[in-house]
Amino acid sequence: MIKNLRSIFMVALMAVSRSLFAQNTTETKGEEIKVVTINSSFVKDATDKNNNEFVYLEKHAIDQNGISVVFDKAKGSGAPTFKIKDAKTGKADNFVKLFGGALSGDKAGTDGNTMTFKADKYITKISIAASNASQYGTIKANCGTVTMSGATEDGKRGNIDPTWTNVENGKAIDVKEVVFTICRAAEATKYEHVRYAKATVFTSEALPTGITNITAEKAQNGVRYNLAGQRVSKDFKGVVIENGKKMIVK
Numbered sequence: 001m002i003k004n005l006r007s008i009f010m011v012a013l014m015a016v017s018r019s020l021f022a023q024n025t026t027e028t029k030g031e032e033i034k035v036v037t038i039n040s041s042f043v044k045d046a047t048d049k050n051n052n053e054f055v056y057l058e059k060h061a062i063d064q065n066g067i068s069v070v071f072d073k074a075k076g077s078g079a080p081t082f083k084i085k086d087a088k089t090g091k092a093d094n095f096v097k098l099f100g101g102a103l104s105g106d107k108a109g110t111d112g113n114t115m116t117f118k119a120d121k122y123i124t125k126i127s128i129a130a131s132n133a134s135q136y137g138t139i140k141a142n143c144g145t146v147t148m149s150g151a152t153e154d155g156k157r158g159n160i161d162p163t164w165t166n167v168e169n170g171k172a173i174d175v176k177e178v179v180f181t182i183c184r185a186a187e188a189t190k191y192e193h194v195r196y197a198k199a200t201v202f203t204s205e206a207l208p209t210g211i212t213n214i215t216a217e218k219a220q221n222g223v224r225y226n227l228a229g230q231r232v233s234k235d236f237k238g239v240v241i242e243n244g245k246k247m248i249v250k
Contacts, residue, residue, distance in 0.1 A: 028121075031203070032198060032200045033069055033201065034197070035095060035096055035196070044084060052086055057080040069199070070115075071098070071116075072113065076098070076113040077112060082096045095196055097193060098113040100182050100183055110183045112192060113182045115196065116179045117177065117201060118177045126164040128162050129161055129199070138183050139181065139182055148162050164178060224236065225241045226240060
């Protein structure tokens with residue numbers, strides 16, 4: 001008897017909890033991670049022949065309000081770099097140089113530099129502002145879905161603004177880390193040089209778990225119980241539970 005009531009109570013409790021849980025999964029407004037706004041935290045790693053000062057981003061991560069961006073050369077034809085000072089203007093660039101796959105050697109292939117986004121919360125969407133410096137290429141992710149926008153033509157500079165969403169095979173996925181890879185379009189193309197300018201990362205405290213198929217042991221038909229879980233007769237007056245429904249008998 002009590003077991004039946006307990007099962008019914010648990011179903012009701014789960015339904016309420018699921019409703020409250022859904023209310024707490026609001027998406028953030030988005031954290032914009034713009035390279036030019038955080039360049040003061042970088043320390044010079046090298047100076048080229050023109051006296052431009054660079055940072056090799058394999059050695060550094062961008063950390064901002066619980067979100068980090070890590071760059072890696074991986075199989076790229078060059079290392080991810082950021083110019084923190086131009087010898088002529090004295091100013092920093094507003095983009096990071098990222099390279100596609102190498103044309104030859106043991107790292108030859110279409111895949112190049114990687115860019116990893118990590119967050120304390122669940123990542124629901126990442127909107128990236130980037131452009132091609134030469135040749136046509138693309139950006140792929142290790143999970144979720146990437147859609148490309150912006151005008152791009154083979155052999156010409158153009159915008160390649162990818163938007164990543166936490167949707168895979170039509171379903172939302174729980175993820176706190178997304179790895180993007182800069183790619184050459186095909187083996188025949190030259191290395192792909194992409195300029196990453198900024199990204200807006202949207203997060204959520206938690207994602208619905210999709211609790212389904214909750215069942216409870218069916219109470220015996222025609223049998224009444226009081227609120228203490230005790231079986232009562234048909235003559236009992238007051239609040240009773242019969243066939244899983246609460247009613248008042250006068």
